[in-house]
Amino acid sequence: MRTAAAALLCWIAWIASTGALDPVGLAAGAAASAAAALALRREGAEAGLVLLHPVRLFWALVYLPVLLAFIVRSNLDVARRVIDPRLPIRPGIAKARTTLRSLPARAALANSVTLTPGTMSVDLVGDVLYVHRIWVPEEDPDGATRRELEPFEGLLRRIFE
Amino acid sequence: MTDPSGPREIAAFALMAAGVGFDLLGCVGLVRLPDVYNRLQAGTKCVTLGTFLLLLGVILLSGLDAMGWKALLCLAFLSVTSPTAAHAIARAAHRSGVPLAPGSVLDRYAEDGEGREGPEPAGGPSGDAGEGRP
Amino acid sequence: MNAMDLLLAGLLLGAALCLWRARAGPTPADRAVCVDILGILMVGFCAVLSARTGRDLYLAVGLSWALLSFVGSLALAKHLEGRRFDD
Structure with missing residues (x-):
């Protein structure tokens, strides 16, 4: 659940900073955000989500x-x-x-x-x-x-x- | 953008010019001040604010489109990374035995036995670096 | 000649001062400071470049430069302390 929220946040940041709304751009962003969220799960970085x-x-x-x-x-x-x-x-x-x-x-x-x-x-x-x-x-x-x-x-x- | 025209571009250019001014002051401090710690202070503070102002100028110039968001993201990263890097370098300098400038009046860090020992540079890391810490 | 070129020239002058200090030293820590400061300066340089050309490519460079120079500064600091990087 928290991992999904972290991935969603990353994805929003990706879309805002690339401005790419075409399917390829969105898919690449989704893949990258999912990878980042999964990689950070072990490090416990999601604990930072309570700061939101x-x-x-x-x-x-x-x-x-x-x-x-x-x-x-x-x-x-x-x-x-x-x-x-x-x-x-x-x-x-x-x-x-x-x-x-x-x-x-x-x-x-x-x-x-x-x-x-x-x-x-x-x-x-x-x-x-x-x-x-x-x-x-x-x-x-x-x-x-x-x-x-x-x-x-x-x-x-x-x-x- | 070529030459600034219109109030928004002039304001953005003024921000960026101030940023370059602070950057330059920081570099002058880097050259003039006597030891690592003072140089870090001047360098980190002035160059960080200078770069903040440059990025703010970019945001003002472009609005919050893809470019503005990148500048904002950059600003957020810098505000965390630049003081952290300064702190890491200051600690490393002290632990590797770089002395404070001759005019320095106080060194609680050495008094408490955390950093280097004695007035002479040890030339290497102190033996107990990183041990006994919470 | 363009107003932004003046800003770029100013930043280059700052970088030159920074490099002078890196050459003068006198301790390795001073040089580490210069690398750190130069990294932040270059992020500003990228920002001005992207404002001058109107392309956000340069800001992407600046963004990754900021992160990489941070990691580099931390690695240098750890090395100065004589510790391993995973410590």
Whole structure:
């Protein structure tokens, strides 16, 4: 059942991206989607289908503009540092605990952190996230990193958990 | 498309020009910044946003036809793959003993014994890489 | 000369800077970073090409380039760590 749903999703994506509505194109798409869904069955990738719940999708739609705003801010920040002839950086690796439980949520958090201003996730060990910062604050770098995680965690918990 | 004419094409061209601008800034950062980790930060952030903007420009230009959908799919893939690749490279660099730049003030990763040991580059993978992890 | 050609030239300049860093190193990790960044740059290059020519063939190339360069970066990272690829 779930495999069929996954194959159907793949097929829709295929049709949308090729724009081929002739019988040969549709048949090739169906074959490819079925093969992909079957190949992924063993890997348990279909578990991701629960993410298509409407409430989760709604929060994902809320999350996207938030993330985009962070990405633009982080780019302006990096651009400012790179253009400045004095190269104002004070790099280092800080750490912070995440309160998220599920693995996909943590992975999404780590990826979001990489795209936000001045931070890049280096590793996730248990629930500890190691974050490289381009500017380490004078006092309490770990606390500052922790506070930067919070806006993401609330939304990601609604999407993934 | 040849030269932009009409508001939609001009808007798309402006998006794409901004994208190329960010791409260039990212590459300048890649050249100027002092160590792998800083370079990854600048490179990943700026080049990812730059490519996002280029793809958004394509979507604006063509609408959601076959080309627009491909661009959208590309955007979705990139938003997942590019930070993941950056994270993998940063971790690998640390574990293979690449030191932080001399001005760095903090390294909790080494303090906790996760990455390289000691201030000198080990020149190879640390012995316990990948063990004892949940 | 076409407005899109300017964008292509800009991207090529970026790629040149990237290659300069790949040549300068100094560590293997720096070169891995350059390969990664160059892959993403080239996806943007394909996007501009397809906008310039109006054919979606180039975007299909860009799409597969994005996926392959991701797998390549992961493989490089694993290799740097001295681990096997199926780890």
